[in-house]
Amino acid sequence: MSVTEAAVENPPMGEPPRRRTPRLVAAVWAAARNGWRQLTSMRTALMLLFLLAVAAIPGSVLPQRSVKVEDVQRFYAANPRLAPVLDRLWGFEVYASPWFAAIYLLLFTSLIGCITPRLRDHARALRTAPPDAPKRLERLPQSAVLDTAVDEAAAKAALRGWRTVRREHADGTVTLAAEKGYLKEAGNLLFHSSLLVILVGVGLGSLWGWHAGRLIVAGPEQVFCNTVQQYDDFGLGPRVGAGDLPDFCLELTDFRAEYRADGMPVSFAADVTATDSAHGDLGRHTFMVNHPLRLDGANVYLLGHGYAPVLRYTDAAGVTQETVAPFPYTDPTLTSQGVAAFPDANGSDKTKQMAFSGTYLPTKDGPPYLRSDHPEERNPALMLTAYRGDLGLDAGIPSSVYDLDQRQLDAGRLKKYGEPKLMRVGETWTLEDGSRVEFVGTRQWITVSIRHDPGEPIVLTGAVLLLVGLPLSLYGKRRRVWLRLRPDGTAAAGGLPRTEYPGFEDEFRSLVERWQR
Amino acid sequence: MAELSDGLLVVTLLSYLAAMLLHAGEYAFGDRGRIANAAASLAAPARELVGAGAPVVTEAPHAYAAPSVTGTDDAAAGAAGGTRSRAGWLGPAAVAATILGASAHVITVVTRGIAAERLPFGNMYEFVLSITALGSVIWLGTLYFQRQVRHLGLFVMLFEVLLVGVAGMVLYTPVGPLVPALDSYWFGIHIGAVITSSSLFMVAGAASIMYLVRTGYDNGKRGFLYAFGGRLANAEAVERLSFRLHAFAFPIWTFGVTAGAIWAEVAWGRYWGWDPKEVWAFISWVVYAGYLHARATPSIKRSTAAWIAVIGFLTMMMNLFGVNIFFTGLHSYGGV
Ligand code: HEM
Numbered sequence: 001m002s003v004t005e006a007a008v009e010n011p012p013m014g015e016p017p018r019r020r021t022p023r024l025v026a027a028v029w030a031a032a033r034n035g036w037r038q039l040t041s042m043r044t045a046l047m048l049l050f051l052l053a054v055a056a057i058p059g060s061v062l063p064q065r066s067v068k069v070e071d072v073q074r075f076y077a078a079n080p081r082l083a084p085v086l087d088r089l090w091g092f093e094v095y096a097s098p099w100f101a102a103i104y105l106l107l108f109t110s111l112i113g114c115i116t117p118r119l120r121d122h123a124r125a126l127r128t129a130p131p132d133a134p135k136r137l138e139r140l141p142q143s144a145v146l147d148t149a150v151d152e153a154a155a156k157a158a159l160r161g162w163r164t165v166r167r168e169h170a171d172g173t174v175t176l177a178a179e180k181g182y183l184k185e186a187g188n189l190l191f192h193s194s195l196l197v198i199l200v201g202v203g204l205g206s207l208w209g210w211h212a213g214r215l216i217v218a219g220p221e222q223v224f225c226n227t228v229q230q231y232d233d234f235g236l237g238p239r240v241g242a243g244d245l246p247d248f249c250l251e252l253t254d255f256r257a258e259y260r261a262d263g264m265p266v267s268f269a270a271d272v273t274a275t276d277s278a279h280g281d282l283g284r285h286t287f288m289v290n291h292p293l294r295l296d297g298a299n300v301y302l303l304g305h306g307y308a309p310v311l312r313y314t315d316a317a318g319v320t321q322e323t324v325a326p327f328p329y330t331d332p333t334l335t336s337q338g339v340a341a342f343p344d345a346n347g348s349d350k351t352k353q354m355a356f357s358g359t360y361l362p363t364k365d366g367p368p369y370l371r372s373d374h375p376e377e378r379n380p381a382l383m384l385t386a387y388r389g390d391l392g393l394d395a396g397i398p399s400s401v402y403d404l405d406q407r408q409l410d411a412g413r414l415k416k417y418g419e420p421k422l423m424r425v426g427e428t429w430t431l432e433d434g435s436r437v438e439f440v441g442t443r444q445w446i447t448v449s450i451r452h453d454p455g456e457p458i459v460l461t462g463a464v465l466l467l468v469g470l471p472l473s474l475y476g477k478r479r480r481v482w483l484r485l486r487p488d489g490t491a492a493a494g495g496l497p498r499t500e501y502p503g504f505e506d507e508f509r510s511l512v513e514r515w516q517r
Numbered sequence: 518m519a520e521l522s523d524g525l526l527v528v529t530l531l532s533y534l535a536a537m538l539l540h541a542g543e544y545a546f547g548d549r550g551r552i553a554n555a556a557a558s559l560a561a562p563a564r565e566l567v568g569a570g571a572p573v574v575t576e577a578p579h580a581y582a583a584p585s586v587t588g589t590d591d592a593a594a595g596a597a598g599g600t601r602s603r604a605g606w607l608g609p610a611a612v613a614a615t616i617l618g619a620s621a622h623v624i625t626v627v628t629r630g631i632a633a634e635r636l637p638f639g640n641m642y643e644f645v646l647s648i649t650a651l652g653s654v655i656w657l658g659t660l661y662f663q664r665q666v667r668h669l670g671l672f673v674m675l676f677e678v679l680l681v682g683v684a685g686m687v688l689y690t691p692v693g694p695l696v697p698a699l700d701s702y703w704f705g706i707h708i709g710a711v712i713t714s715s716s717l718f719m720v721a722g723a724a725s726i727m728y729l730v731r732t733g734y735d736n737g738k739r740g741f742l743y744a745f746g747g748r749l750a751n752a753e754a755v756e757r758l759s760f761r762l763h764a765f766a767f768p769i770w771t772f773g774v775t776a777g778a779i780w781a782e783v784a785w786g787r788y789w790g791w792d793p794k795e796v797w798a799f800i801s802w803v804v805y806a807g808y809l810h811a812r813a814t815p816s817i818k819r820s821t822a823a824w825i826a827v828i829g830f831l832t833m834m835m836n837l838f839g840v841n842i843f844f845t846g847l848h849s850y851g852g853v
Contacts, residue, residue, distance in 0.1 A: 042814045049807040053800045060796035060844060067791060095791050267697050290701040290784050301786040451786040459788065463775045470768045
């Protein structure tokens with residue numbers, strides 16, 4: 001419409017040039033108005049909804065950093081040429097990408113543009129009385145001529161729950177105009193507005209929320225304190241500083257896992273004692289899968305668990321060190337693999353550092369010692385392989401604590417030392433140089449996720465409002481009925497459904513029946 | 518109990534197969550169906566009205582809408598008039614086979630739950646079985662109130678045979694307990710809502726497909742599937758049914774996704790993390806919201822809306838099968 005308006009406004013030829021500026025303003029204004037009208041049209045909303053659905057797909061196909069960083073690294077390794085290109089297109093951060101944001105921000109702009117005038121209209125509709133009966137009620141989708149005299153009071157009573165207006169005309173005719181179903185539009189507006197509430201909640205959460213992950217081994221010397229330095233990985237919202245993190249420490253005192261005979265897990269529970277610097281002891285807590293530990297300003301979730309073999313190594317000079325090495329598991333029976341390193345073994349000679357790579361089997365009665373028979377520690381076995389040489393720990397290159405440094409192995413600076421050895425708890429293995437390693441036992445470890453999202457209550461509120469508004473909007477039916485009582489005792493009625501409503505005929509008929517009684 | 522459940526699954530599948538074939542037979546051998554005939558005779562006057570351009574046209578029954586007053590059930594019409602065609606028994610027999618199949622199906626699910634001592638939603642096998650069982654019940658309920666949409670049975674039974682077949686042959690998992698990750702009361706709430714809405718979407722999606730076949734036929738398409746569009750009556754009624762089922766399912770789906778988000782907060786610490794299941798739940802939600810918008814917009818054709826509904830159902834299937842098979846995520850306890 002605005003396009004044609006702008007065209008019509010074309011001035012006659014030979015107009016003085018000073019009018020160009022206002023014309024330009026008018027054209028820009030018209031274009032903007034037209035664009036706005038386009039943006040807030042239902043068709044555009046539909047297109048944007050579709051775009052949003054399509055734009056969400058790549059995030060389920062490509063690994064996402066926000067979901068699992070390791071998968072992205074694996075993808076990089078497998079597709080070294082494609083990955084950087086995808087990365088530049090935000091392929092690994094689809095839901096934080098500018099193009100995804102562009103779609104939903106446009107959609108929400110469209111939404112605001114759509115609901116604002118409807119809010120105003122609905123507010124007006126709530127204040128205006130239903131209009132008077134049309135002259136010819138028989139032209140309406142539903143109409144009836146009432147053949148018995150109608151008592152006005154009784155007719156009004158039949159309209160309970162309807163918004164009814166009585167009008168008296170000069171000729172003595174009385175009309176009742178009634179309307180029902182305002183909640184449909186109210187529900188629709190509530191529902192669409194609640195989407196904005198959810199968006200605000202999500203936004204607040206991503207600005208002021210944070211999350212972190214940490215592996216905690218059982219034992220008092222393994223206490224975890226909630227600081228950035230102690231996290232294995234973390235992500236802080238742009239408005240969160242390291243100093244804003246709540247102060248607490250957790251000690252894993254026990255971990256209990258229950259399994260069925262076939263090794264299927266039944267339940268997991270972690271016992272911790274919590275402390276903070278202001279109050280000291282915060283007491284003992286148990287948390288499990290589906291029952292997080294809710295502390296002030298942070299929730300702690302149990303994600304995984306496993307075993308950490310404890311090894312005591314006494315070098316040839318008789319110096320003893322003990323290490324607790326959490327081993328990640330590789331299968332559901334908790335076959336676990338890891339490394340116990342003794343960088344300080346054999347004095348300060350870097351070429352004589354010691355490490356043991358091992359496979360821990362919580363239940364294994366006989367060979368082959370490859371896979372555990374059960375996740376519980378029924379007959380634990382530890383296959384150890386000794387390595388001697390430079391562990392490469394101070395090369396400044398970050399290395400995994402669960403693997404030996406492959407570069408040192410390849411370069412021959414770190415070598416296998418003797419044959420692999422099967423060990424049971426309490427056994428000691430004496431190596432060639434007279435040093436000894438003892439398998440002291442195991443400790444439990446758990447991995448936890450620690451999170452805080454201040455947007456949660458807002459998002460939940462939005463979701464509840466959405467769920468209230470949606471059925472009102474979908475199942476509500478806006479309709480009007482009129483009853484005209486003429487002074488001669490005759491009466492006529494009419495009805496108009498204002499939304500799709502197949503049952504309106506029945507409702508109208510039963511209303512008419514009650515009026516006639 | 519577990520054996521009973523497994524045995525009844527075979528009965529279920531065979532009954533649905535029979536029902537599907539009977540419905541197909543009705544298309545092939547029925548005398549174009551009493552419904553189609555009635556529609557054909559209605560078509561002419563309706564077109565005349567269009568030609569005359571009278572304002573009443575919009576109120577006139579659609580060219581292929583069945584007359585709502587006359588008995589549209591073949592059996593009833595046959596019994597009354599005695600003019601029943603030789604193939605007239607096929608439709609009622611299809612419904613009988615559906616009832617048998619649905620009964621066996623429901624017992625399959627219930628005995629499975631008793632055997633496992635929990636709700637039968639614990640793995641993909643049980644999940645698909647529950648959706649399809651509820652789908653059959655919803656379909657029979659619909660049929661009870663709206664006899665004239667019986668033709669839709671072919672499409673519903675096609676879905677049932679495919680899904681129950683895949684469940685029994687590919688997804689089958691022996692009875693087992695819940696993994697700790699699922700051991701929560703949100704399990705029943707979230708998955709119950711998802712199953713309910715999925716089964717409603719399934720019947721609704723079948724209705725949209727039937728509507729598209731019929732409108733495609735009317736637009737001159739004669740290819741695969743469209744060819745028997747001419748025998749489909751009551752397309753308008755089916756379209757309306759489809760909308761009502763979608764409108765019923767959508768809030769339940771919304772609730773199911775919300776409950777899932779609340780559970781995710783309890784279990785994993787975040788209510789939404791763009792896990793592949795969550796991504797596809799979001800996609801389905803957005804597509805179905807698109808359907809409702811399209812349906813509510815007069816300038817958008819009903820068949821366009823129906824296509825959106827079909828896409829919506831495809832995204833649900835993608836979430837059910839595709840995500841469990843192709844992607845791994847936190848939801849990967851499907852047991853495939
Ligand atoms: C974030 C994007 C949006 C979502 C998820 C959404 C979702 C929905 C849903 C699920 C419905 C169905 C409920 C009902 O029929 O009452 C609906 C209805 C409706 N929406 Fe939206 N909507 C969005 C944006 C918009 C926009 C931008 C507009 C305006 C152009 C709009 C206008 C409407 C209208 C007018 C209805 C009522 C349809 C009717 O008469 O039944 N919506 N919306």
